[in-house]
Amino acid sequence: MAEISTRGNGRQWFLSSPALVLFLGLLVVPLALTAMLSFNAFDSARGTLPEYTLSNYLEVLSDSYYYELFLRTALMSLGVTVLCIVLGVPETLILARMRPFWQGAFFVVILGPLLISVVVRTLGWSIILGREGFINASLVSLGLVQKPVQLMFSMTGVVIVLTHVMLPFMVIAVWSTLQKLDDQVANAARSLGAGPLTTFRRIILPQLMPGILSGAIIVFTLSASAFATPALIGGRRVKVVTTAIYDEFLSSLNWPLGAAVAVLLLFGIVFVVVGSNRLIERKFKQVFS
Template sequence: MSDASARTGSQPWLLSFPSIALFLGLLVVPLALTAILSFNVFDSMAGTQDEFTADNYIEILTDRYYFELFLRTALMSGGVTLLCILVGVPETIILSRMQPRYQGIFFVMILGPLLISVVVRTLGWSILLGREGLINRALVELGLIQTPLQLMYSMTGVVIALTHVMLPFMVIAVWSTLQKLDGQVADAARSLGAGSFTTFRRVILPQLLPGILSGSIIVFTLSASAFATPALIGGRRVKVVTTSIYDEFLSTMNWPLGAAIAILLLIGIACVVMGSNRIIERKFKQVFS
């Protein structure tokens, strides 16, 4: 009996071993090696040394340049997340109220960008955002501006392109939550005299919060770690953490410093996401209780 119990208890571990091994091999081990590399000494003449030091982290944490770099990345990610909420939530609600035959068409149109390489999408935006691009030419011909706007190689252009890239993730997260809502609850609120705005604020929005929060976490994380869009749209004029890591690894060949920046980016994203999640949930509980 004890042997049978032991075999039964070990079965879950045996069945999950392939996924655990894959997780360790593809995520934990590379992160551990990167963390170790971040403590290596770097010499401009001899390259990476086998000695260990914390100077890389001290340099990043004490240099104002890196503080502005991380702040710029956080503001960029926060702006993209806010725009995705403002556009994605109403878009998903409208989509849910469409007739089924139109719902599928528009859903494919919204999620279509996910089927295209992020590099191809970004190159398309670089054509639209150029000084002679479609957006500037349309604004000039409409008389809204006199001279073309500087959208390429600017933070504005990066945020616009990233919002387009990340919007489907917000729509998917909110859509999955929206499908679980009971429409009769909103109807009951209206029958009791609540207006459309009050019904949305007190009944629908609290139920959508899990989807909005999960979508915000996904969008913020992917925006902060995005490389192709900031590199192609922002160029050398808009430096963010990911492009700085790229420069350290491939331009200056200072791998330990680049690894230290990457580890701090990972820690920063984890802290911001967990902290924001707790604060927002606590505030919304106070508002809607």
């Protein structure tokens, strides 16, 4: 009865109003203003004009340059997501078998990238990836390469650094799902003659899929919208959508065009995430049913 009374008098809206105001003020309102800005006209002499047009979207959708940027961003995000899955899932499984003391210690190591400023972390990686950095010095000293490999100002370097940054999100997502698993199910499969690989593929992996999917969505979204790492590691040689938006806002001062690219990036991320989530869930239901 108390629950029904609380629902009827609107008290739940009053209690949730601070979170709703924060959500509207920090997310909905800026996105709405950006979407409105994307329809403004622009003149190189007079700047943003109080006129509304679709020319900004037509310019982006009719220029192959922007298609190349979106494709490069998508491939970069997909590569980071795949690497995080390949590295994060086994890492989480190993972490789950450790003693509590070592679990806590390694959790600090895994979550370390999230505790450091993104600029400081990226500048540290720029030193490691440089021609005289640790990686190239090690490769040359081991005789694996004859001369330093170009890692800075390359897509390879951007993917390496983003993988290091995004890996904790994958580990956290898989870890939360792993804590809900029942070890007795896997033990029952082993007692019935299933091998380790079969047990993992038919028993453990399907139960881990919600965590893997949620982690993949988080990693893909954050990678596609990352700016500091592509800007500092990729430089001017590796242009992605976020650095193009930055150039339009602060270099060309064409705010409406930059806003249009930002809105298209948002819709592209939402479309890819929602579509891939539904497709993957449907595929795994068919495979493991």
